[in-house]
Amino acid sequence: MKKWTKLKILIFTLILLGGAIYLTSTKVTVAEVQNYVSPLVPGYGLSINGKVLAILPNEENIDQVLDKYKNLQTKPTEGWIITSSDFDETVEKVLTNVKPSEIKTVDEVYNILVQGQRSAISYTVDENDSIWLIAQKNGMSTGEILASNPGLTEETFLPAGQVIKLNKITPYLTVVTIGQMVSKEVIPFEVESKTNNQLAKGVRIIKDLGEDGEKEVTYSYVEKNGKIISQEKIKENILVKPVVQIIEQGTQVVKNQEYDPESIANNTSHGSGSISGLIWPLNGPITSYYGNRHGEFHSGIDIAGETGQPFKAVNSGTVIYAGWHDIYGNMILIDHGDGVVTRYGHSIKLLVTKGQKVTKGQIIGYVGSTGRSTGPHLHFGIMINSKAVNPINYLSTSK
Numbered sequence: 123m124k125k126w127t128k129l130k131i132l133i134f135t136l137i138l139l140g141g142a143i144y145l146t147s148t149k150v151t152v153a154e155v156q157n158y159v160s161p162l163v164p165g166y167g168l169s170i171n172g173k174v175l176a177i178l179p180n181e182e183n184i185d186q187v188l189d190k191y192k193n194l195q196t197k198p199t200e201g202w203i204i205t206s207s208d209f210d211e212t213v214e215k216v217l218t219n220v221k222p223s224e225i226k227t228v229d230e231v232y233n234i235l236v237q238g239q240r241s242a243i244s245y246t247v248d249e250n251d252s253i254w255l256i257a258q259k260n261g262m263s264t265g266e267i268l269a270s271n272p273g274l275t276e277e278t279f280l281p282a283g284q285v286i287k288l289n290k291i292t293p294y295l296t297v298v299t300i301g302q303m304v305s306k307e308v309i310p311f312e313v314e315s316k317t318n319n320q321l322a323k324g325v326r327i328i329k330d331l332g333e334d335g336e337k338e339v340t341y342s343y344v345e346k347n348g349k350i351i352s353q354e355k356i357k358e359n360i361l362v363k364p365v366v367q368i369i370e371q372g373t374q375v376v377k378n379q380e381y382d383p384e385s386i387a388n389n390t391s392h393g394s395g396s397i398s399g400l401i402w403p404l405n406g407p408i409t410s411y412y413g414n415r416h417g418e419f420h421s422g423i424d425i426a427g428e429t430g431q432p433f434k435a436v437n438s439g440t441v442i443y444a445g446w447h448d449i450y451g452n453m454i455l456i457d458h459g460d461g462v463v464t465r466y467g468h469s470i471k472l473l474v475t476k477g478q479k480v481t482k483g484q485i486i487g488y489v490g491s492t493g494r495s496t497g498p499h500l501h502f503g504i505m506i507n508s509k510a511v512n513p514i515n516y517l518s519t520s521k
């Protein structure tokens with residue numbers, strides 16, 4: 123072989139060799155080269171229940187990660203005093219020798235802790251399960267379940283036996299916090315019911331409105347990762363005492379006949395209906411006149427009064443009804459003869475009974491708000507031969 127040819131082969135071989143070295147070296151990352159070239163370095167492993175989760179440069183860094191995570195889970199709030207916060211798991215720092223690339227920063231390890239351990243599990247739907255129930259059973263939110271099962275909504279009917287995916291997140295670390303908290307709470311007033319035989323049965327008056335009180339309650343609590351798992355009252359301090367509400371219930375039974383419009387009509391006088399000189403049954407402002415009112419016919423006038431205020435018979439006559447009426451409450455009807463009957467409604471207490479003769483101006487009852495009524499007043503009506511007329515036309519002009 124000629125010298126020249128030998129040289130050619132040598133150059134060719136060198137090119138091939140160089141190319142091969144270049145190709146193999148590009149398949150290796152810089153970090154790998156570093157790892158390959160640099161020796162193992164000491165690091166500190168964050169070990170949870172005996173398993174190393176991550177490696178940090180030193181012990182101080184592990185403490186920083188743990189403190190940051192504790193702060194996240196305890197979230198100090200005003201009025202909350204934390205007495206201790208510890209991990210449920212056994213947490214250790216383990217000295218170890220690792221490749222430099224395996225060492226993580228404080229922020230990296232903190233993020234691993236915050237994200238928790240994700241695991242996908244299959245869940246077989248029980249009979250009568252709903253997304254909400256499944257979430258409850260697995261300590262998840264409905265949103266988390268829907269996120270891992272596209273196409274499902276909270277209303278989707280899930281037949282028993284269907285398999286859905288649950289992406290469960292289990293925290294690596296559980297912070298158990300024990301502390302005390304103070305909260306201001308309402309003390310609801312109590313209601314005391316008394317009977318009053320001066321009030322008609324069915325009548326109920328609030329004698330004293332009552333008022334809520336306020337107290338400062340100190341609780342001891344135990345939290346796990348920010349969720350209260352137990353709470354116990356340890357001190358209570360009353361700031362404002364509540365005031366009892368007092369209700370009076372009427373027990374007086376008005377001994378009278380049942381309201382029977384037919385028999386009343388049959389036993390009522392008929393005549394020319396001539397009346398004059400009627401006095402006002404009650405002195406007070408007229409709050410509602412005779413005639414159409416909100417699409418309903420108002421067969422008399424409403425005179426405002428105070429509960430318990432006496433009202434009078436507008437003329438002499440005979441009581442033909444004194445008792446309960448579903449609309450007019452405790453009601454009196456007086457027949458004045460010649461076809462004239464007067465009506466007195468919503469009374470809290472009736473002072474007359476059926477058959478009783480009354481004189482003009484006689485007190486026959488007390489103003490109330492019984493029956494269909496929104497406040498204490500006297501409903502007063504006049505009927506001539508069983509037909510309602512406008513009372514204003516018959517009452518004397520001076521009250």
Ligand SMILES: [Zn+2]
Pocket residue numbers: 410420422423424500501502
């Ligand atoms: Zn009325």
